[in-house]
Amino acid sequence: MKRSLATRLTLLATAMGAFAALPAAAQTPPATTGDTPRTAEVVAEVSTERTVIAVPAFATPTVVNVAGLSTGTLGRQIADVIAADLERSGLYAPLGPGSVRAITMGEVRAPQFADWQARNADNVVHGFVQASGTGGLVVGCYLYDTALQTELVRQGYEIQPGDWRRAAHKCADAIYSRLSGESPFFDSRVAYIAESGPKGNRIKRLAIMDSDGGNHRFITNGQALAISPRFSPDYKKIVYVSYLNNRVRVFIYDINAGTQKLVTESGNATFAPRWSPDGRQILYSMAVGGNTDIYRVSADGGTPVRLTSTPGIDVGGSFSPDGKKIVFESDRSGSQQIYTMNIDGSNQQRISFGGGRYATPEWSPRGDLIAFTKMGGGEFRVGVMTPTGGGERLLTNSWQDEAPTWSPNGRVIQFFRTSPGREGKSTLWQVDLTGVNLRRLPTPQDGSDPSWGPILP
Amino acid sequence: MTIRKTTAMIAAITMLTVGACAKKAPDTLPPAPDGSGTDAGAGTGTGVVPGSQEDFLASVGAMGDRIFFDLDQYNVDAQDQATLQSQAQWLARNPAVRVTLEGHADERGTRDYNIALGERRANAAKNYLASIGVDPSRIDVISYGKERPAALGSTEEAWAQNRRAVTVVIGR
Numbered sequence: 001m002k003r004s005l006a007t008r009l010t011l012l013a014t015a016m017g018a019f020a021a022l023p024a025a026a027q028t029p030p031a032t033t034g035d036t037p038r039t040a041e042v043v044a045e046v047s048t049e050r051t052v053i054a055v056p057a058f059a060t061p062t063v064v065n066v067a068g069l070s071t072g073t074l075g076r077q078i079a080d081v082i083a084a085d086l087e088r089s090g091l092y093a094p095l096g097p098g099s100v101r102a103i104t105m106g107e108v109r110a111p112q113f114a115d116w117q118a119r120n121a122d123n124v125v126h127g128f129v130q131a132s133g134t135g136g137l138v139v140g141c142y143l144y145d146t147a148l149q150t151e152l153v154r155q156g157y158e159i160q161p162g163d164w165r166r167a168a169h170k171c172a173d174a175i176y177s178r179l180s181g182e183s184p185f186f187d188s189r190v191a192y193i194a195e196s197g198p199k200g201n202r203i204k205r206l207a208i209m210d211s212d213g214g215n216h217r218f219i220t221n222g223q224a225l226a227i228s229p230r231f232s233p234d235y236k237k238i239v240y241v242s243y244l245n246n247r248v249r250v251f252i253y254d255i256n257a258g259t260q261k262l263v264t265e266s267g268n269a270t271f272a273p274r275w276s277p278d279g280r281q282i283l284y285s286m287a288v289g290g291n292t293d294i295y296r297v298s299a300d301g302g303t304p305v306r307l308t309s310t311p312g313i314d315v316g317g318s319f320s321p322d323g324k325k326i327v328f329e330s331d332r333s334g335s336q337q338i339y340t341m342n343i344d345g346s347n348q349q350r351i352s353f354g355g356g357r358y359a360t361p362e363w364s365p366r367g368d369l370i371a372f373t374k375m376g377g378g379e380f381r382v383g384v385m386t387p388t389g390g391g392e393r394l395l396t397n398s399w400q401d402e403a404p405t406w407s408p409n410g411r412v413i414q415f416f417r418t419s420p421g422r423e424g425k426s427t428l429w430q431v432d433l434t435g436v437n438l439r440r441l442p443t444p445q446d447g448s449d450p451s452w453g454p455i456l457p
Numbered sequence: 458m459t460i461r462k463t464t465a466m467i468a469a470i471t472m473l474t475v476g477a478c479a480k481k482a483p484d485t486l487p488p489a490p491d492g493s494g495t496d497a498g499a500g501t502g503t504g505v506v507p508g509s510q511e512d513f514l515a516s517v518g519a520m521g522d523r524i525f526f527d528l529d530q531y532n533v534d535a536q537d538q539a540t541l542q543s544q545a546q547w548l549a550r551n552p553a554v555r556v557t558l559e560g561h562a563d564e565r566g567t568r569d570y571n572i573a574l575g576e577r578r579a580n581a582a583k584n585y586l587a588s589i590g591v592d593p594s595r596i597d598v599i600s601y602g603k604e605r606p607a608a609l610g611s612t613e614e615a616w617a618q619n620r621r622a623v624t625v626v627i628g629r
Contacts, residue, residue: 199609225604227568246557246599248572269576269600272569285569287600290531290580292573313573329570335529336570359567373567380567402567418564420611449568 050093051179054121054146055083057097058139059105059128066137067161071129074164078139081168082125082175085186085212089176090437095119108142116146123152125175129164136160141171143178153178165214166456173455183409186211187456190405190414191229191238194218195426195446204448206240206253211407211452213442219253228272231453232279232299239263239273239282250284252299264297264304272316275299277323283307285315294328296343307345318363318370319343320387327351327361327370327387338372340387351389360403363387365454366410369433373402373415382415384433395435403448408455414441416448508551510626516547523623524582528616529566531578533585541582544624545589553629558583560600561607561623563616568602575600582622597627 058075065071076097083096100119103111108126116124126142136159143153153174157167166187173184194207206219206226219238220226229240238253242260248269253260263282264270272285282299285292292313297304308314310332317328327340330350338352338361352358356376363370369384374394382404383394400418407413407430414430426448428441441447505511514522521544524537533541548554560579562571579598587593608615 200606202604204604227604248576248600269572269598271572285573287573287576287580290577290584292576313570313577315573316569331570336567359570375565375567400564422609422611424564424609424611 050091051122052093052095052120053083053086053175054095054100054116054119054124055079055086055097056100056103056124056126058126059103059108061105061128061130064131066131066135069161069164071131071137074137075127075129078127078129078164078168078171079125081165081212081214082172085169085172086175088212088439089180090432091176091180095121108140111144111146111149113144113146113149116144121146123175123179125171127171132158137164137167139164139167139171141167141174143175165210169210169212182411184455185407185409185412188408189231189235189453189456190428190441190450191231191240191453192416192428192443192450193227193229193448194443195448196222199422199424206238207443207447208238208255209443216444219255228449230274230451232275233277233454234279235453235456239275241271241273250282252282263299264295264301274317274319276319277321283317283319283326285317294326305345307341307343308348309345316360318361320363321365321367325363325387327363329359329361336375338370338385338389351387352385353389354385354392362404362406364406364410365408369410371404371406371413373404380418382413382431384413393435395431395433396429396438401429403450405450405452407452414450414452416450418448508554508626508629512551513544513547513554513624513626517543522625523621525617526578526620526622528563528620529574530620531574531581533581537582538585541585542589545586545591548586548591548595555595555597555627555629557597557599557625557627558586559605559623559625560598561605561619561621562603563619564603564606564611565616566603571602572600575602578620578622582624 057079060071060075063070063072079097083094086092086094103126105128108128111124111126124144124146128140130138132138139157141155142151144151155174157170159167169187172186177184188211189208190211191208194205195202197203203222204226205222206229208219209216225243227241229238231238236255240251241248242251248271250263250270250273251260252263263284269287270284274283280299281296283294283296285294291311292315293306293308294314294317295304295306312332314328314330317326319326324343325340326343327338329336330339336357336359337350338358339348339350341348356374358372358374360373361370370387371384374381374383380400380402381394382396382401383392385392398417399420401415404413404415411433412430414428416426417429418424418426425446428443428447428450430441431438521540524540558579560575562574579600583593583596583598606619608618
């Protein structure tokens with residue numbers, strides 16, 4: 001992205017006569033009681049525990065085509081994406097553009113609150129799409145409280161037409177943050193492995209998509225087995241393991257250039273790569289003669305630093321968000337368990353003591369929790385514990401749930417779920433930190449190894 | 458003993474076939490195989506190239522290209538040693554051949570750990586072969602973790618077949 005997406009609409013308004021000319025002042029909604037009781041009919045179709053938010057299609061002052069996209073069609077599509085984001089959060093019951101009336105441009109800043117109260121909407125989202133005059137689009141995003149009849153969110157985004165989904169996610173993020181008090185997470189991306197083919201000879205391709213599955217793109221062609229990708233914090237690169245030329249090696253793939261380079265030159269297998277939070281360093285594991293240890297190296301190359309040295313398998317790892325500590329797994333005790341250490345390898349401490357085996361630790365972006373895979377009782381389950389090993393909670397319950405990755409705000413965890421048997425497949429799922437709102441992510445093929453990146457700038 | 462007999466026959470056939478290139482060609486043809494000899498046919502009329510993967514498999518027998526491991530283990534037990542000894546005999550007769558030892562794990566482990574575990578198993582096999590005289594520089598090691606199961610079910614039997622180290626001929 002060359003331009004910052006989060007341009008405040010107030011700034012745009014001064015620069016754009018069309019927007020400033022909106023007849024907002026002419027609209028004065030009638031007074032309402034502010035606590036209209038819900039009808040039984042609506043309560044039956046949406047959960048009473050979720051806030052009802054009406055999301056009518058965004059208005060457009062004039063339907064024009066920008067880069068082949070109609071602003072009228074985009075108004076509907078943007079509202080659809082916002083409603084889907086809000087629904088997927090599990091906190092809200094959106095009434096999307098398919099179930100509520102469209103709005104006029106004039107209503108954008110002067111909502112007909114009585115209409116939305118009549119639909120039992122606690123909040124209503126309004127917005128518009130219009131040509132920017134420079135070949136781009138301007139998207140306005142407003143959130144209102146229908147009872148208080150107040151404006152809660154006002155944002156505008158000047159975007160390239162192909163980025164219209166990002167404008168929708170940014171709007172959904174603003175709504176989510178304002179209403180929940182949490183940090184945003186919709187406008188983010190996921191790298192993962194797309195899988196196809198028979199179980200004994202799976203084709204595994206590096207792929208990327210938006211957090212809702214949109215803008216899906218395959219990166220590698222599947223000729224070399226690809227596993228365990230991680231987006232760089234700036235989303236420009238992906239570190240992953242490729243079996244190119246029948247070797248196991250960590251590569252950094254440059255998304256814009258379409259080229260890749262080795263992270264480190266070695267005759268040994270290198271795998272399980274992770275970025276540091278600032279994107280400057282890479283953690284990886286290397287197997288030498290049957291013994292695997294964890295190393296850290298500059299993302300630009302240089303001499304790796306060996307961080308572990310115990311006999312056995314020390315593997316994986318994840319940086320704390322402040323970049324000062326690493327959580328990793330080791331079988332030095334006789335079975336896979338989770339340990340923390342300083343980034344220079346000092347002060348290695350086991351933190352998992354709950355029985356069973358623990359693997360794939362991932363530090364929350366908020367720093368307060370570590371997600372993991374727990375193996376025991378014939379199942380793999382995803383759970384969380386504190387960085388000192390307390391408060392263990394399991395969030396999923398299935399045959400094989402593996403490899404959690406955190407949403408940018410640390411509230412949602414994605415993972416992959418494998419089904420047993422000869423036709424067993426892997427698919428991507430997500431669950432709230434509270435263990436509810438379990439959902440499958442849409443992908444064009446099967447999927448594994450999800451890696452959720454940070455919020456986009 | 459069946460294996461020994463077969464390998465002896467393969468050895469004879471190998472010498473016959475490569476004899477033209479050998480510094481000391483045998484003065485006489487090797488003795489004809491005893492019995493029907495049909496099980497030695499890998500090198501005779503079937504076009505199997507000595508030193509090839511097919512030749513190797515014919516020598517070590519069905520499943521003789523691999524050893525198996527217990528859950529989360531990588532030790533080479535007596536049965537594994539016998540299998541690897543048979544492989545070593547063929548490797549001794551084909552000194553120019555290089556092999557890859559592929560280490561594998563079953564699906565009941567996490568991905569990264571299983572790569573480390575598969576590498577550990579392949580190295581255990583490599584180390585044993587080296588200990589009985591195979592030049593370790595002839596052996597490459599690669600771990601596939603749980604990426605390439607041989608048995609596709611999700612049963613104890615399938616998993617036991619997938620916890621393996623497989624020797625594959627990669628050429629000269």
